[in-house]
Amino acid sequence: MSDHPFGFGVPPEEPEDGDPGKHQGGGQGPMNPFGFGGGAGGDNPFAAMFGSLNPNDLGQAFQQLGQMLSYEGGPVNWDMAKDIARQTVAQGTPDGTKDSSIGPADRAWVEEALRLADLWLDGATSLPSGAGTAVAWSRAEWVEATLPVWKDLVDPVAERVGAAMGDVLPEEMQAMAGPLLGMMRSMGGAMFGTQIGQALGTLAGEVVGSTDVGLPLGPAGKAALLPANVAAFGKGLGVPQEEVRLYLALREAAHQRLFAHVPWLRAHLFGAVEGYARGIKVDTAKLEDAVGQLDPSNPEALQDALQQGMFQPEDTPEQKVALARLETALALVEGWVDAVVHAAAAPHLPSAGALRETLRRRRATGGPAEQTFATLIGLELRPRRLRDASRLWASLTDARGVDGRDGLWGHPDMLPTAGDLDDPDGFVHRESVDFSELDKMLGEAAGKRDKDQEQDETEGEDDEQK
Template identity: 55%
Template sequence: MSPDVPSPDGPDATGPQQWEQMLRAMLGPAADDAIREMRAMGVDPAALAAGSGLPTDPVALQQALGQVQRMLATSGDEPVNWEMAHDLARQQAAAGGDPTLSPGRVKEVSDALSVAELWLDAATELPPAAGTAHAWSRAEWVEATLPTWRTLTEPVAASLSAALADALGPAIGELGEGLPGGLPPGLPPGMADPAQLLRGLGSAVFGLQVGQAAGTLAREVFGTTDIGLPLLERPSPALVAANVDAFAEGLDVPVEEVRLYLALREAAANRLFAHVPWLRAHLLDAVAEYARGIAIDVDQLEDAVSSIDPSDPAALQEALSGGVFAPQTTPAQQAALARLEHALALVEGWVDEVATTAATPHLPHTVPLREMVRRRRAAGGPAEQTFASLVGLELRPRRLRDAATVWAHLTATRGTAGRDAVWEHPDLVPTPADLDDPQGYDARREAAVDESADLDRALAQILDDAAGAGGAAPDGDEGTPGTPAG
């Protein structure tokens, strides 16, 4: 061996020195104590690294440790690392280009939304939403909708992070207790407490997942409502111009006609969410109810984690996207998801019926456009699949066609005003039984009214009987003053 080349086992060996530098970068002042304890136990840091599957290249290792440190340092106490989610969503939205809209493009979208509102006046009794119409780039869609993604995902993320900490925190604590002197003192904030460490990891994972999904959706959605959930707290119709044009490119329909049909759907959905005050809370509450029941299958989690190659970022991302942290689904959660799916179907079925009714007199290709949108929604996209694999939550109305049939039946039997009046109370909207048998909607409502009337009469009779029993004594047995009758 050349004297200029340090011996792999010597004190100047590059591998161990680099590993000691990595440990110092990660552990800070506690690194020296940790290294001494490892050597006293006969553990070589470089050999430990090789056996763990971590990268042996010092540069790659430095990058990996730096990423872990940044992830944990920026997670804080939030269940989702929103800084990470925001940055990744913007990055994904800009993939392939996302230019600022020219005044001409803005006018095209604004004109389409204005025309849509005029046509909808003849198809629904619900007035336009009060918010200003928008023409957005993909980046603008991300900025406008991230607050609702926060509302949607934080209940799930918080429950899942807590479940992870409860499931794996004790094991990590035992690992630290098994080391001489326990975990080294002076660890950076967030790394000494196993539960906090796991919550930080969960926050980072959810930040990646939400950012990836929101950014991917930004390249697919047409507006603020076409995933079924209202993504603006205050309803306001908007179209993502680039996505509308991209959708029209694959159709044998003029882009102007496609833009008008999608504007009708967007404006109709915003009218619904603006004037049915209980609807948005009903949808988001179903998500929160699902989140409250989250539990983790520890054995499944350990099997999944052991199969990940930490030196391969692509494999790590694929594992996370494939549901490494997917929770078990309890019967209560399945019921909450069923309610959510049913509500999504009712919303999209109503939008489908109203928008098509408004479009038919004006757009020659209304029927094929309606079918294309239905198929696109039923198939779902990669971003929707990402959310489904992460938390078991599918934002997909499986019974959209059945719901549209119910709304068409109510239009035929009650007229536009009668159909829209059904949204006045959750008890009036179509049930799963109505989706199975639209023709029986009225009969089922009448039966429910009769049953309620019978219950009211029975309660009134009970109260009357109770009042009679506590009143005057029967004839011939009036009793004496101050003495109970009978």
């Protein structure tokens, strides 16, 4: 992890696996979450709004500026983020590919590929199908469908950073500076919204489904593929298009099974991000000094202060724990999907091994997951964890079978730890792993769910009688 997880003015580290291309993929700025000055806006965070305007558009520009400064919502102006993401999508990808609406032919092959993928997965995992519907999305539709999840993911971090602006002032000064702080909060929400919108718009040009970053970004039970991005992914690989489609459909369907039938997993991942946000400590002395020198009439001064490390967080023990928790959980998710998909694809797709390695390299050189967490949240994940986790799940399959492997998802305490990823064979053959204990824990969890359900039904009946 970088010493500067918010990336203001700090160059990217070399990746742990020594690959110099780690942060070069996809056009995202390296390690610059909320990095006002990175991304498509260049050195000006407002460039997405004003950069390409001609004089005839000044009225519209000032109207947008007024809306920005009157914003009174949460830490991120999500309306602005959505607008800028859609504008970024409309501009097309660097290779000139434009977004387009989904036609009947694309819908048909997406539905068929995901149906066949679910059929093949039935023999590779004990988890049943997790998707009730299969959909084909344009890039703009991906932005619309996933924005609610990004809000849950990013708001805790943005809230913690934004709160630092008010925390450094004594209470009596906060009362006097109320209007100024309100304006700064509005500007902060707009700046965050601008950066996030640019990042999501760029990401929409790369992702092939709803689960590329290892999280369930779309609506529950809805498996999705982006036909334009699937085609771009397969270009130049020398692999038949049909095999590319089926392999990516297998990955999407496998993610859907895992998140649908491991109910605690989503909260576990998002809780780790919130834990990381709670661990953020700001150098208040530097912030107080910077705030004292800011000129409210000069927004560029705020940007310069941010780029000079005004929000440079300390590397706290709480952050290290949260980072390890998130990194391990994501590695276990992606490693399980990698192992299960390979087992399902190998008997049917001659290019399964080549496609598997292509996706692994995509992650190691800065794929969508790594770019997203670095840019939006400030976490730099280590791609080598994926290979360790995949090897562990494959070894578990050999040693205990599909049911024994998948049974570990029944409770978070049964999953391998970060230390186990360093020694996969040790975990697989450890005699202390007692499956009778797993059965006991699963039984207790099921009993608690039944009790909670009965209580909810009783309360519902009481409410109706009232």
